[in-house]
Amino acid sequence: MTGLSFELLCMQLLTGVALGSIYALLALGLCLIFGMLNVVNFAHGAFFMVGAFLGVYFLGITGSFWFSLVLTPLLTGGIGLVTERFLVRPLYGRGLDYPLLLTFGLSYVLIEVMRVTFGIEGLPSITPEGLGGTVNVGIGYFPKYRLFLIAATAVVILGVWFFIQKTRYGLIIKAGAADQEIVKVLGVDIAKVWLLVFGLGCAIAGLSGILASPTRSVNPEMGIPILAESFVVTVVGGMGSPVGAVVAGLLVGVVYSMTSLFFPDLAELSIFVLMAVVLLIRPQGLFGKAGAMG
Amino acid sequence: MKQKVTNQTRRKMLIGGAAAASTPLWLNVANAQADTIKIGFPTPLTGPFSAEAQDQVKAAELAIKEFNDAGGFNGRKAELLVRDDKLNPGEAATRTLELIEKDKVNFVVGSLSAATQLSINAVCKERKVLFNSISQSDAINEAKDWSVYTFHEALNPTMTAGAVARYSIPRFGKKIVFLTADYAYGHEMVRAFERAGKEMGATTLADIRHPLGASDYSAFLPRIKALNPDILVLCNFGRDLVNAAKQCTDFGLKSSMKIVTPVLLYTSRLAGGPEAFEGIIGGTSYYWGLEDRIPTAKTFNDAFRKMYNGSVPSDYGALGYAGVKSVLAGVKIAKSTDTLKVVTAMENMKYDWYKGPEYYRKCDHQAVQTVIIVESKSKNMKDKYDVFNILTIEPTTEKNMRSCAELGHKA
Numbered sequence: 001m002t003g004l005s006f007e008l009l010c011m012q013l014l015t016g017v018a019l020g021s022i023y024a025l026l027a028l029g030l031c032l033i034f035g036m037l038n039v040v041n042f043a044h045g046a047f048f049m050v051g052a053f054l055g056v057y058f059l060g061i062t063g064s065f066w067f068s069l070v071l072t073p074l075l076t077g078g079i080g081l082v083t084e085r086f087l088v089r090p091l092y093g094r095g096l097d098y099p100l101l102l103t104f105g106l107s108y109v110l111i112e113v114m115r116v117t118f119g120i121e122g123l124p125s126i127t128p129e130g131l132g133g134t135v136n137v138g139i140g141y142f143p144k145y146r147l148f149l150i151a152a153t154a155v156v157i158l159g160v161w162f163f164i165q166k167t168r169y170g171l172i173i174k175a176g177a178a179d180q181e182i183v184k185v186l187g188v189d190i191a192k193v194w195l196l197v198f199g200l201g202c203a204i205a206g207l208s209g210i211l212a213s214p215t216r217s218v219n220p221e222m223g224i225p226i227l228a229e230s231f232v233v234t235v236v237g238g239m240g241s242p243v244g245a246v247v248a249g250l251l252v253g254v255v256y257s258m259t260s261l262f263f264p265d266l267a268e269l270s271i272f273v274l275m276a277v278v279l280l281i282r283p284q285g286l287f288g289k290a291g292a293m294g
Numbered sequence: 295m296k297q298k299v300t301n302q303t304r305r306k307m308l309i310g311g312a313a314a315a316s317t318p319l320w321l322n323v324a325n326a327q328a329d330t331i332k333i334g335f336p337t338p339l340t341g342p343f344s345a346e347a348q349d350q351v352k353a354a355e356l357a358i359k360e361f362n363d364a365g366g367f368n369g370r371k372a373e374l375l376v377r378d379d380k381l382n383p384g385e386a387a388t389r390t391l392e393l394i395e396k397d398k399v400n401f402v403v404g405s406l407s408a409a410t411q412l413s414i415n416a417v418c419k420e421r422k423v424l425f426n427s428i429s430q431s432d433a434i435n436e437a438k439d440w441s442v443y444t445f446h447e448a449l450n451p452t453m454t455a456g457a458v459a460r461y462s463i464p465r466f467g468k469k470i471v472f473l474t475a476d477y478a479y480g481h482e483m484v485r486a487f488e489r490a491g492k493e494m495g496a497t498t499l500a501d502i503r504h505p506l507g508a509s510d511y512s513a514f515l516p517r518i519k520a521l522n523p524d525i526l527v528l529c530n531f532g533r534d535l536v537n538a539a540k541q542c543t544d545f546g547l548k549s550s551m552k553i554v555t556p557v558l559l560y561t562s563r564l565a566g567g568p569e570a571f572e573g574i575i576g577g578t579s580y581y582w583g584l585e586d587r588i589p590t591a592k593t594f595n596d597a598f599r600k601m602y603n604g605s606v607p608s609d610y611g612a613l614g615y616a617g618v619k620s621v622l623a624g625v626k627i628a629k630s631t632d633t634l635k636v637v638t639a640m641e642n643m644k645y646d647w648y649k650g651p652e653y654y655r656k657c658d659h660q661a662v663q664t665v666i667i668v669e670s671k672s673k674n675m676k677d678k679y680d681v682f683n684i685l686t687i688e689p690t691t692e693k694n695m696r697s698c699a700e701l702g703h704k705a
Contacts, residue, residue, distance in 0.1 A: 216537050
């Protein structure tokens with residue numbers, strides 16, 4: 001390995017954090033839905049993909065990335081609300097596999113809808129005005145957009161944290177996750193809470209889609225590989241733990257990036273090795289409660 | 295006595311039955327003479343190369359139409375039977391077998407991947423059906439996979455990656471880094487580029503392999519930047535190329551190195567946008583802009599524009615056209631649809647369908663043709679189709695191909 005320097009290691013770390021941001025956001029949405037509803041949302045990658053498509057589409061129409069950044073999560077969140085109300089809700093009370101299969105099927109429907117609407121080639125991704133090019137971060141030049149991506153992720157995660165920890169609704173969500181019977185007895189319509197949480201999870205997935213769109217090509221199949229990676233993140237962090245999702249997301253990004261530097265051939269494998277190691281040492285995940293799956 | 299009569303009757307019945315059975319068969323053969331000439335066309339209509347595959351079909355349909363408009367062969371019209379091979383070698387073999395057994399195709403043209411074309415070739419070889427492959431591969435020329443029924447209309451990595459190396463190394467430098475999709479296509483491109491580069495004293499600093507279909511390459515880029523090569527060669531295809539080009543641009547690699555790619559696809563450039571590909575140099579079998587200097591390119595483009603609302607054919611699309619065109623021309627010259635007669639006709643053919651003169655090399659049926667070196671541009675574009683500048687056209691020559699002996703063919 002030639003030219004291994006401190007700067008290179010730092011660049012690699014920063015690249016990993018940028019990569020991990022998207023993982024963290026996606027896993028956060030997955031884990032909100034799982035923690036609250038006990039639903040493993042296999043359509044999460046598809047919502048990510050739909051978010052990327054809608055984001056690029058609205059950016060093309062309106063010319064404003066910021067407008068698109070607000071509108072897209074609202075729309076994917078809306079699709080999420082409809083999905084929960086009419087598709088997932090009738091399946092509550094049955095096994096874990098019912099909603100899993102349903103959302104798995106839904107993901108293929110969404111992929112096909114995008115193929116029909118936008119074509120199989122997808123849309124060319126556009127880097128928003130003012131965020132193109134690179135900037136000197138002291139250790140070298142780094143793409144401006146990826147720095148923005150890290151910052152945007154931090155803002156979203158803080159927002160979700162604030163919502164859950166500091167608001168009345170957050171309190172109900174936390175209580176519902178802990179013991180839904182008590183919450184029902186206290187006169188809260190738990191069905192509405194579930195609806196809201198599912199919508200929120202899908203909105204975050206859509207938001208990650210539009211945030212990721214300037215860094216890669218937008219195509220109907222883009223959600224499939226990233227779904228598998230998000231599940232790895234969720235398992236590493238602990239099923240149903242938002243803090244775990246964020247920490248594990250960044251960790252997976254950094255592990256992937258560092259492995260790419262030394263053993264590029266093993267990069268793809270590295271995150272699965274990480275998962276296996278975590279499962280062996282701490283089966284409930286880094287931040288999971290033991291028996292959360294039960 | 296009675297028994298004997300019955301036996302005789304039975305015998306008569308059997309003879310009659312045999313005659314009855316054979317008569318329609320004989321009639322079928324006669325009918326087939328007036329039937330259409332069927333060309334099977336397996337190609338990945340779905341999956342990551344679908345854009346290129348659909349263009350192949352469009353251009354192949356044009357070749358069929360031209361043949362039929364010109365009266366066909368002895369009144370027999372041609373027909374294209376398109377099948378989706380889903381970019382899966384197993385699926386491709388099944389569809390091809392179906393085309394041969396069930397649809398009774400006369401010839402097979404198509405494919406779009408190194409792996410599927412080899413599986414289609416294997417089926418055609420076994421069934422003794424002529425197959426004209428329109429996708430890149432080095433392996434298909436080698437004696438191991440090749441048969442007398444195998445034709446290769448497309449370029450191969452030795453020709454295209456070699457041409458890109460011969461163009462770029464003297465101009466940009468000898469220190470090379472490869473970013474390679476980890477499968478046959480990527481490996482063949484690296485090998486061919488290095489082969490041509492060795493003669494010019496080029497050295498490989500690193501060959502970084504990434505999994506096929508990766509969407510993020512950023513983790514490889516700081517290292518590439520630190521290696522500081524003169525040339526970065528992207529040995530990947532389709533969406534992988536789009537993503538890699540885009541992210542290399544985002545990470546500012548272009549400021550310190552030249553980015554080249556053995557196959558710079560027209561469709562990838564359209565999908566990736568002008569900024570991502572700005573300044574990237576690559577090889578191609580065809581670019582519509584050739585029409586300024588090659589008359590047949592102009593004729594082909596105009597016919598395509600007329601048939602498809604003013605759009606222009608892509609590189610792989612043009613190969614679909616040429617692949618079908620060659621086989622049908624072979625039928626006309628041979629005055630027969632008999633496979634071996636058509637093979638002989640094609641072996642002796644000199645043709646110019648769309649990009650200047652070509653012919654099939656006798657030993658491996660590789661189409662000897664030019665490689666066009668293009669550079670992607672983001673300025674001075676006349677319309678949305680105007681995406682490349684033609685830098686040079688490497689002339690038709692067998693010198694830049696692996697020799698027949700090297701491929702294992704008897705001279």
